[in-house]
Amino acid sequence: MKKNVIVAQSGGPSPVINASLQGVIEACAAYPDQIDRVYGGWHGIEGILLEELVDLSAQPKEEIALLRTTPAAGAIGTCRYKLKDEQTEDYERIIEVMRAHNVGYFFYIGGNDSMDTAAKVSKLAKERGLELIVTGVPKTIDNDLGDEEFTIIDHTPGYGSAARYWAYLMQNVNEENRGMCVSEPVSVLQAMGRKSGFIPAAARLADPQREMPLQLYFAESGHTLESLAENVNRQLQQSGRCIVVVSEGFDVGNLGEARDGFGHIEYGASQNTVAQVVVNYLNSVGLKARGQATGQVPGVLQRSVSIFASCVDIDEAYQVGQHAVDIAFKHGTGWMATILRKPGETYQSYFSHVPLEIVANSARHLPASWISPDRLDVTDDFIRYARPLIGDGWPDIALENGFQRFARLSVSFIEKKRPVYLPIRFR
């Protein structure tokens, strides 16, 4: 008997998360004897809990194809709804909805929390006698899945595009900073990645020869506002200017109370971004130079601007989505599709699969060996690792009437079959 598919997204988006979605949808079409309809969870697991399912099989093929270069998660939505172990009612509701809609395959696109949820759904389905194959599709711009030996996953889809955003941006900021340095000698930019420095590290890809006066401040760096100011002043003496890329997770010490209100849970009227704390510190006490520091906080732009998507990342995100469907059929439930790298000088990736539980319990930092001794830079090993991931050149973003043409899916929910349910965290 044919089964239906549910695919859902989780957590912050990336410029290529829709490419993985497209990969799943199009690969399902290769199994017409096994698969009937492909449904999308509207805003991820929330849509499954609320029984808000979008019929993706009913969308025009051209719109599905446009998902390839449609950034972020506006097509079917994502959420930050976390499923803790004790939310047994929520878990049972997922099984109930899957059963009601004859779902035999569940593809979950997300990071380690999502793989944890996926593993638990897979296990519970077995216990409840529901034939459900659960398969993970990796996604995160932070590149913080897996291990520091890169054996679980070499890099996550999404990271290559965030890295390309920073690499290309640095080239433009270098022109800006060089041109304006007699009045604005310090450009401070805040990069995402609360715990892991892979994103700010990518700024260096713009300048492997170290010609730019660029300093990177990782969450892991151990630098302080005081040492940052010392480093910046030294750079100003040497170059007359300085570009500072600071992780949103950088420790601003005493000023921490006033730290980073952008995009996170705790706020107050005095909350401040790390970039602003750095700018304020430099401008009030730290800067021994004529002129001012300026601050830039791209925020969600680094995960949602399509033109900075990496062509390599787009391709791999699509293929890892396809591969997830194949391993669902080949290997059954409980796996995440993964991207690994062949040894050798020339970059070549390949796809494989790893148990969901292993990913769920993994967390990766920028390896300490890839941070330079002064903790202001990365090593060439990092550059060799990351350079191939950003690709070469611009992706081909479709245009219409002079504007970007993104996928437009028709969002009407399929008929509900179960009583109304209020997810635990909404109560």
Add this chain to the structure above:
Amino acid sequence: MKKNVIVAQSGGPSPVINASLQGVIEACAAYPDQIDRVYGGWHGIEGILLEELVDLSAQPKEEIALLRTTPAAGAIGTCRYKLKDEQTEDYERIIEVMRAHNVGYFFYIGGNDSMDTAAKVSKLAKERGLELIVTGVPKTIDNDLGDEEFTIIDHTPGYGSAARYWAYLMQNVNEENRGMCVSEPVSVLQAMGRKSGFIPAAARLADPQREMPLQLYFAESGHTLESLAENVNRQLQQSGRCIVVVSEGFDVGNLGEARDGFGHIEYGASQNTVAQVVVNYLNSVGLKARGQATGQVPGVLQRSVSIFASCVDIDEAYQVGQHAVDIAFKHGTGWMATILRKPGETYQSYFSHVPLEIVANSARHLPASWISPDRLDVTDDFIRYARPLIGDGWPDIALENGFQRFARLSVSFIEKKRPVYLPIRFR
């Protein structure tokens, strides 16, 4: 006798300021009997005062051609050095340096302050018996030159690219906000333009049909944090999400002390951006919705990212530079090259010239009649005005080894002929 040229840039850069520089340089080549060398003031007027001049005639033609798509002012630099009337020593020094280097033509690329300086240099040269033709080239992303009848200048080179940045960005942010709205329903973005709302207004170009839940807060809007929060909550009830584009000049009232430290003169440890004040206000007291507001401050990125340059703006910036050279020869000293618009449905611009003094004393706001009655939007008249300026599609940015290939000029100063001079503001 042949004369030399000095060209210099002033104030904040734009993605197309180098295109005007290229226009000046290449147009000078059409006057081989009148012009010997073209020098660039290194970091604008500072370079002239310090006698730091770059020989632009000695640069490879290919590099000059690459200026077309090289953003910001890294090629020959710019500055914010202001020349007030009483700085007579500085003015005399400019004449001295011009005379020493046999300069007969001075092209000054900048905004109204620069046109004021240019007018005064022109006048003083006459008084001192120096044959010097001074010609202005307009530049500013703010579009705040001229009058609200658009008779002095229709739009400034640079504005079309800043407008395109915001228009294209909104499309991406709309995908981001729609995808993440169940946990981050409000995206706040801060736009440049301290006094004039043309830049935030451009966000609406992405959505002339008003389908996005987009609210614009101009410096001129008269809204407060409280009314902003009311508007946002109303939008959330209606759409479940809201995109807020707020001018850096938006009045945040009581919280003003903690306002905008990015890129401007006065700082303290508690300085904050307008975007952050809005985010903090919404998240601490203002937001009657599940989820958080996130803040984005693109800062200098909106004036320095090449891929968002408007093709129309690039062409016009180049041509207005060329035109400046032509009017210098046709009309003598004391004019600024300007861009005007032919009447009619189809956009057509043409070039003309206006007296420097008229521009120097001009200042333009977003016309009140182009702000919608609720002061959260622009009218269709604004859209008809601004839409042609952003062009259609992507500019052709040269690539090399997968990265953007920007112009690389050889910066070595020509031989100095005058004693060392310390500009007044450096003393």
